[in-house]
Amino acid sequence: MNEERLRRVRQRVRPFRDFPVPGVLFRDISPLLKDPAAFRTLIDLLEDHVRASFPQIDFIAGERLDSRGFLIGPPLAQRLGVGFVPIRKKGKLPGPTESVSYSLEYGKAELEIQSDAVEPGQKVIIVDDLLATGGTMCAACELMKRLKAEVLECLVIIELKLLKGSEKLKSVPFYSLLQYD
Numbered sequence: 001m002n003e004e005r006l007r008r009v010r011q012r013v014r015p016f017r018d019f020p021v022p023g024v025l026f027r028d029i030s031p032l033l034k035d036p037a038a039f040r041t042l043i044d045l046l047e048d049h050v051r052a053s054f055p056q057i058d059f060i061a062g063e064r065l066d067s068r069g070f071l072i073g074p075p076l077a078q079r080l081g082v083g084f085v086p087i088r089k090k091g092k093l094p095g096p097t098e099s100v101s102y103s104l105e106y107g108k109a110e111l112e113i114q115s116d117a118v119e120p121g122q123k124v125i126i127v128d129d130l131l132a133t134g135g136t137m138c139a140a141c142e143l144m145k146r147l148k149a150e151v152l153e154c155l156v157i158i159e160l161k162l163l164k165g166s167e168k169l170k171s172v173p174f175y176s177l178l179q180y181d
Contacts, residue, residue: 002048005041010178012038013158027158027180029068029129045177046072046155047079050125053175054152058122061085063111063140068129072157076127085117085124087140098146102139111136113143120148130158131176134165141172 012032019026032038050057059082062073070086077084090099090110099112118124126140137154144151151172159166159176166174 002045005045006177008038009042009045009157013178027130027160029157032157033068033071042072042157042177043075043079046076046127046157049175049177050076050080050153050155054123054125056123057082057125057152059083059085059118059124059149061087061113061117061124061126061140061144063087063126063128063136072129073127085113087111087113087126087143098143100139100142100146102135102142104133104135109136109139111139111143113147115147118144118147118149122149123152124149125153125155126151127155129156130160131156131165131174132160132163134163134168137165138168141169 009032012035014028014031016026016028018024032042060073060077062070062084074084090112093112093114096115097112098115099110101108101110124144128137131137141151153173153175154169156176157178159179161179161181
């Protein structure tokens with residue numbers, strides 16, 4: 001049953017060669033987002049995984065509003081009956097924030113979170129659409145660490161295995177729904 005559901009999701013991921021730069025094979029989830037049945041299946045699979053793995057969580061945290069991964073966190077949080085916490089590019093959140101800079105595949109960036117987004121000891125799962133080199137996910141984990149939250153897991157739809165981003169997460173549990181070489 002899970003294999004059929006995974007296949008339904010995988011069929012909605014399309015490759016684009018040489019995007020955003022020559023030599024990169026981009027995995028596009030836009031077809032997945034515009035297919036209500038496939039998107040529901042994606043959220044079902046993620047919900048099933050989280051419920052089976054973690055009896056108690058407080059928040060889902062999602063990365064970068066400009067990223068497609070940000071579209072996954074709120075529906076998953078709603079299904080689980082927990083809150084959603086945004087992690088954004090620097091300068092996009094009001095009030096006091098914590099920020100961290102990190103390296104991307106194509107340069108440098110900075111992420112931030114509101115200083116009161118989570119309380120010390122609260123249990124958080126960080127979600128994103130894709131894990132490549134791991135820079136963004138490591139930065140999100142660092143932000144949670146600064147707020148003294150407990151990161152239960154980093155959860156992504158797609159993992160690009162050849163880039164070995166999950167190795168950078170070290171002791172933080174990691175789960176990917178789909179893997180590509």
